[in-house]
Each structure stands twice: as C-alpha cells, then as structure tokens.
Amino acid sequence: MKVLLTGANGQLGHCFQDRAPADWQIMATDRESLDITDMHRVEEVVAQFHPDLIVNAAAYTAVDKAEVEAELAQSINAVGPENLAKAAKGIDAAMIHISTDYVFDGSSSIPYKETDATHPLSVYGATKLEGEVAIQRVLPEAIIIRTAWVFSEYGNNFVKTMLRLAQGRDTLNIVEDQFGCPTYAGDLAEAIIRLYRQKVVGGIYHFCGDRQVSWKEFTDEIIATAYILKLITHRPEIKGIPTAEYPTAAHRPSCSTLSCQKIKSHGINPSDWALALNSCMSKLA
Numbered sequence: 001m002k003v004l005l006t007g008a009n010g011q012l013g014h015c016f017q018d019r020a021p022a023d024w025q026i027m028a029t030d031r032e033s034l035d036i037t038d039m040h041r042v043e044e045v046v047a048q049f050h051p052d053l054i055v056n057a058a059a060y061t062a063v064d065k066a067e068v069e070a071e072l073a074q075s076i077n078a079v080g081p082e083n084l085a086k087a088a089k090g091i092d093a094a095m096i097h098i099s100t101d102y103v104f105d106g107s108s109s110i111p112y113k114e115t116d117a118t119h120p121l122s123v124y125g126a127t128k129l130e131g132e133v134a135i136q137r138v139l140p141e142a143i144i145i146r147t148a149w150v151f152s153e154y155g156n157n158f159v160k161t162m163l164r165l166a167q168g169r170d171t172l173n174i175v176e177d178q179f180g181c182p183t184y185a186g187d188l189a190e191a192i193i194r195l196y197r198q199k200v201v202g203g204i205y206h207f208c209g210d211r212q213v214s215w216k217e218f219t220d221e222i223i224a225t226a227y228i229l230k231l232i233t234h235r236p237e238i239k240g241i242p243t244a245e246y247p248t249a250a251h252r253p254s255c256s257t258l259s260c261q262k263i264k265s266h267g268i269n270p271s272d273w274a275l276a277l278n279s280c281m282s283k284l285a
C-alpha cells in the first residue's frame, strides 16, 4: 500500500505520518519536493511513485493573509487539488482531500450537513470550496473531509498562540461570539485512515470536534489545561469580546458547527477534543 502525502510538514501531515499503519509506504512531500500547483511535477511524482492513495494535506491556511494573496491561495487551494485529482484519475488511485467549515457563512442555527448550501465569507473559504468542486468534477470517487479549528502539537495553531500569549500577559481579550468545534489533527488523521480502509463511497464527509465552543471558551480550556500541566505558573484573565472589537481582514462564520452524523454512521466518532487537548499540550511541556 503506497501513499503519496502532500503538505507533510503541516499539522495534519505530521499527525498522519505518526499514525499511518506500519505496512503503508508513505512518500512524504511538502512544497519544496512537490509543489501541488505544478502539474508537470505532480504528474512526474505520481508516475514515478505510483501511489494507491493520495492524501492532500497541503493548503494555503493563512485565512487573513489570503484576502491580499487571493491568487496564491486560489492556486494552492483550488488548482493544486485539481492537479492531484487529475493525476490520481490517470493511474486509478484513490484520493482523500481536506476542506473546511469556512465554506459556510455560519448563519444556520443548526449544525451544517454535507448537503447544506455553501456560502463562504472569505477568500480562504471560497478557494477551498473551489478546490472541492474541482475535485468532484474530475474525480467523483474522491473523499473530501471538511473539518474545523484544527490544533496539534505541530506547526502553528490557536492553542500554541494562546499558550505563548498567556506567558506574557495578565489579560487576554478573546472573541466570544464566534462558535465552532476544535478538532485534533491526530484524530483527523485517524479518520482519514479509517475512511480509506472502509472503502466508503466518494463524496463529502464532515469531521470535527464533539463539542461546540466559542474562541473564548476554547481559550478558557487551553489556559486551564496549561496551568494543570504547569506550562504556565500564572493564569491570565480571559475576557470575552465581540467580533466587532477584534476586526480581521477575513470575515469568519459566527457559527460553523458541522454535523458529523454521516461519518458517525461509518463508526467514526467526532474528535474528543478536550481529551486530545490534554495529551497534545503535555507534548508541549
């Protein structure tokens, strides 16, 4: 079993390599070794390695910066996935791609199902949606997993940012009117492996954390965990603020909770993020 992994140096890329079954031969690539926007290079690598499965963990993930780098974001989040889908189709390989809750506008009061209408508010969300559509056009058998608020012991993420800020400040002002479900990248990696093994039909699947919180509530749990683990000696006060008081370049959905019923019907439970937060943060000690 041969797997071509793109974006191997990112959060999901690292976690996938940690969890891939021992008998899976992984070709771990990132931008320097395989720039997914370069179709010629994609074809070359796929022809040489001949994977059974392509896992695309590569993405342009700087949500605010994407507003001023729209072309680059589009190239990585839409053209790149389409290139991979074409290459997978050419050799009859399977493909698993990751998308985002930011394809929705967050105006729904109930968790989003895979079939709900999309309406991205940001360049990032729009380019990720374009990637989904391109893959489905080229390779309908591909599996697309939409996830949310990803954290891990690797790379840059909200958990690490809060930990760093907590070390130097007495007060943290955190947005309290945006809600979502934190997802541990290790649990997402496990979900990818299980979906592939179960040979589920192609299409979109939602996978995220099992409990919805605001960024402020998430921060409360991060700081409490950091204190218990002795990563910090002093607990800053966490003050909730409205989005209006923390303007960002990109608009974000106010509530982007994803319904995980479909993936649950395949025996894959949502990420128990509070449990994962503890084990992930212990690795940061």
Ligand SMILES: NC(=O)C1=CN([C@@H]2O[C@H](COP(=O)(O)OP(=O)(O)OC[C@H]3O[C@@H](n4cnc5c(N)ncnc54)[C@H](O)[C@@H]3O)[C@@H](O)[C@H]2O)C=CC1
Residues within 6 Å of the ligand: 006, 007, 008, 009, 010, 011, 012, 013, 030, 031, 032, 034, 035, 036, 037, 056, 057, 058, 059, 060, 061, 076, 080, 098, 099, 100, 101, 128, 147, 148, 149, 150, 151, 155, 156, 185
């Ligand atoms: N981080 C988050 O909060 C969320 C992430 N997602 C999605 O989950 C997936 C995994 O995200 P993370 O692991 O957090 O991302 P990450 O930002 O940690 O890693 C992305 C990786 O892609 C690589 N990359 C960028 N451009 C490339 C190119 N042209 N060719 C090849 N590699 C390239 C980067 O070097 C990096 O190693 C992505 O599809 C992302 O859109 C979805 C929802 C939330």
